């Protein structure tokens with residue numbers, strides 16, 4: 001299913017400095033779009049608009065034939081109706097739950113797609129399942145966070161600087177897992193980072209948000 005975004009966002013934060021952006025791109029299953037841009041250029045705002053946390057002023061967001069946002073048809077799905085998997089800088093795991101319980105938390109009842117055993121396999125988490133987040137390294141926490149995001153059965157996976165809290169060695173260890181996840185589960189993925197080497201290692205295509213515009217050529 002193609003995931004497509006063609007939106008304008010104007011003044012999303014009431015009372016804040018003037019800020020607007022426009023973004024247009026299409027993303028196929030199993031493909032990863034890297035998004036770069038200076039600090040404050042709007043990368044996170046764009047991800048929030050896709051997740052339904054920020055409201056664009058115009059345009060359209062489509063997941064296959066399903067419309068998530070189109071004000072001309074009065075369509076604006078709330079965040080909880082958008083199947084989006086999100087991975088942040090810090091894993092944001094529930095500290096009182098084990099790894100396995102954290103993973104289960106993401107899994108909708110009766111889900112027939114991606115299963116816990118699949119993400120445990122691809123992300124190499126067999127030995128981690130009984131541990132609490134406090135007993136994990138930063139890289140292990142991020143693997144669990146990626147697994148939990150996948151178990152939501154997302155139509156799109158949003159990764160916002162997922163490696164930036166890790167040191168160089170851990171980054172290098174995690175990158176192959178991320179590539180493997182995208183190849184195995186074929187979820188269209190948007191990967192935000194300000195490091196060009198990191199984006200180049202993961203993404204099939206890289207776009208830069210410059211002066212409020214992010215546009216795929218053609």
Ligand SMILES: Nc1ncnc2c1ncn2[C@@H]1O[C@H](COP(=O)(O)OP(=O)(O)OP(=O)(O)O)[C@@H](O)[C@H]1O
Nearest residue numbers: 013016019037038039040041042043044045046194
């Ligand atoms: N909650 C908010 N309230 C007011 N202004 C905000 C809010 N969040 C972001 N902004 C402003 O909107 C603009 C875009 O911010 P955004 O976080 O999307 O940029 P970014 O490219 O992700 O930055 P960074 O790389 O530093 O994370 C910035 O000018 C920022 O100051």
